[in-house]
Amino acid sequence: MSESTGSNLPVGERGFCLWLTGLPSAGKTTIAKALVPKLKAMGLHVELLDGDEIRRGISSDLGFDRAARETHAGRVSYVAKVLSRNDVVALVALISPYRSSRARARSEIGRFVEVYVDTPLEVCETRDVKGLYQKARAGAITGMTGVDDPYEPPEHPDIVAHTVNRTPDEVAESILTDLARLGRIPRSRG
């Protein structure tokens, strides 16, 4: 068994942004967390920019209407850009419901891989990690993506991740295979 590490890639070409988009409770954060140790084991620097945590860091002033979501996605893009151009893999787990925001992120960051976490709405609602679907259906909150706010699925995602009847580890491994195919990480991983 041979082992190849991220360090084998030339300095300056190790970083990229893996942008996971999908409905609330689609599994974005779970998949990203499963990817972190696997990418680190390849010798890569990895930073997880998770929706909630990065909001506390740079967007605590923002709400969840369209303008606020777009502003937030723009700030996340900036952070992902400065990380990825310094050889860090920036994992972004963000609903990012608008195609326009994701197109801007791709354009700004350059080394950009869009992952559509394609979990059906009814499955997301069953998972309901934060209890937000239930609150939205009860009318206790508004502006819930998938309920009373739109989600625009990617038309040409670089990677599609299906999560039904698959463990987070299986999904993460499948994404790594795709990343190798795309030339973002070495092909042979031992």
Place this chain on the structure above:
Amino acid sequence: MSESTGSNLPVGERGFCLWLTGLPSAGKTTIAKALVPKLKAMGLHVELLDGDEIRRGISSDLGFDRAARETHAGRVSYVAKVLSRNDVVALVALISPYRSSRARARSEIGRFVEVYVDTPLEVCETRDVKGLYQKARAGAITGMTGVDDPYEPPEHPDIVAHTVNRTPDEVAESILTDLARLGRIPRSRG
């Protein structure tokens, strides 16, 4: 002549934040720009977070009153934190007039080196890189640090940089000597 590179430092200990604070036109950005190639030549990843440019990236919504400046400094801290914990040297060139903001940055980032760019106000006014002192003295703008807005000098900066009668290159070299003394970069630089 021996040469030591940043790569000699263990992975995970190469990053830190060099936070340059001082009056407008004190020389923060000029010094930071002089440092970039020198640090890169040591094998380090370097990102310059310059006041104006990073405002466009993450704070285009903010003005220059105290609350806005503190919010902006907090966002810059977040970006410097995620960079420095991924082995990137984050150079911050920001007036950052308030001790409280800088104390929060130190606390959040951890690997933090505060550089007080100690240029007398009258020298800064003569330089007046952006013409802002002239505008402030003419009453055309308000909230100008050093004129009608306070600047709180660091009480215990890690490094003091004097810029009068010194070239940017000389100041940068002096800072590198101090960084070596502080253990942030290797001592011998060839």
